[in-house]
Amino acid sequence: MTASPRPVLPRAFYDRPTLEVAPDLLGKYLVRELNGHRRIGRIVEVEAYIGAEDLACHARFGKTARTWPMFGPPGHAYVYLIYGTAHMLNIVTEPEGCPAAVLVRAIEPIEQIDRPVNGPGKLCAALAIDRRFSGHDLLLPPLTIEDWGDHPRRIVTTPRINIDYAGPWREKPWRFVDADSHFLSVRLPRRYRER
DNA sequence: CTCGGGATGCGT
DNA sequence: CGCATCCCGAGG
Numbered sequence: 213m214t215a216s217p218r219p220v221l222p223r224a225f226y227d228r229p230t231l232e233v234a235p236d237l238l239g240k241y242l243v244r245e246l247n248g249h250r251r252i253g254r255i256v257e258v259e260a261y262i263g264a265e266d267l268a269c270h271a272r273f274g275k276t277a278r279t280w281p282m283f284g285p286p287g288h289a290y291v292y293l294i295y296g297t298a299h300m301l302n303i304v305t306e307p308e309g310c311p312a313a314v315l316v317r318a319i320e321p322i323e324q325i326d327r328p329v330n331g332p333g334k335l336c337a338a339l340a341i342d343r344r345f346s347g348h349d350l351l352l353p354p355l356t357i358e359d360w361g362d363h364p365r366r367i368v369t370t371p372r373i374n375i376d377y378a379g380p381w382r383e384k385p386w387r388f389v390d391a392d393s394h395f396l397s398v399r400l401p402r403r404y405r406e407r
Numbered sequence: 408c409t410c411g412g413g414a415t416g417c418g419t
Numbered sequence: 420c421g422c423a424t425c426c427c428g429a430g431g
Binding site: 270273276277278292293294295296297298343 | 411412413414415416417
């Protein structure tokens with residue numbers, strides 16, 4: 213049993229302030245078409261990276277051979293490799309010229325996914341996403357985001373993961389998670405898991 | 408906890 | 420060019 217395609221998120225969805233787009237991405241469906249199949253995961257954890265002033269955002273180096281997609285139009289992918297082992301999928305937000313993006317950190321496996329996806333590198337591996345997707349338009353196959361009309365019951369914010377170097381930006385509550393998901397990359401503190 | 412892994416941006 | 424650094428993951 214295979215789900216049919218649903219509406220792909222339009223450009224206008226991404227062309228908004230990053231702190232609005234990020235929570236709205238929770239509950240949306242990341243769809244990777246490969247070999248005639250649709251590998252699908254429900255987005256459950258994201259982080260916002262906003263502008264050249266944000267010391268955790270790669271845009272702090274300006275527009276470079278790596279970071280150029282963040283400076284382009286919204287609704288495109290920015291993908292990079294870190295630690296030589298893990299690819300990171302980011303979703304470009306804000307109007308062209310405003311460098312910002314949302315890192316997709318975890319998805320819930322829905323279809324055709326055969327390994328853990330509770331981390332940004334693991335989900336890229338499971339969906340066969342690498343730097344060749346950097347600059348890809350997310351309104352077009354083989355990588356899109358669909359709206360299936362579902363919404364998380366509870367969204368919780370926390371500081372972003374592994375940005376201890378980012379000074380004053382370290383504490384900003386720019387990580388957004390579906391508090392009821394069992395597929396997060398880092399577990400929520402107990403006080404958020406109850407209820 | 409350690410540590411591999413490879414690209415990247417920057418100082419030279 | 421060298422090299423410190425990095426939005427991680429696997430393994431112990």
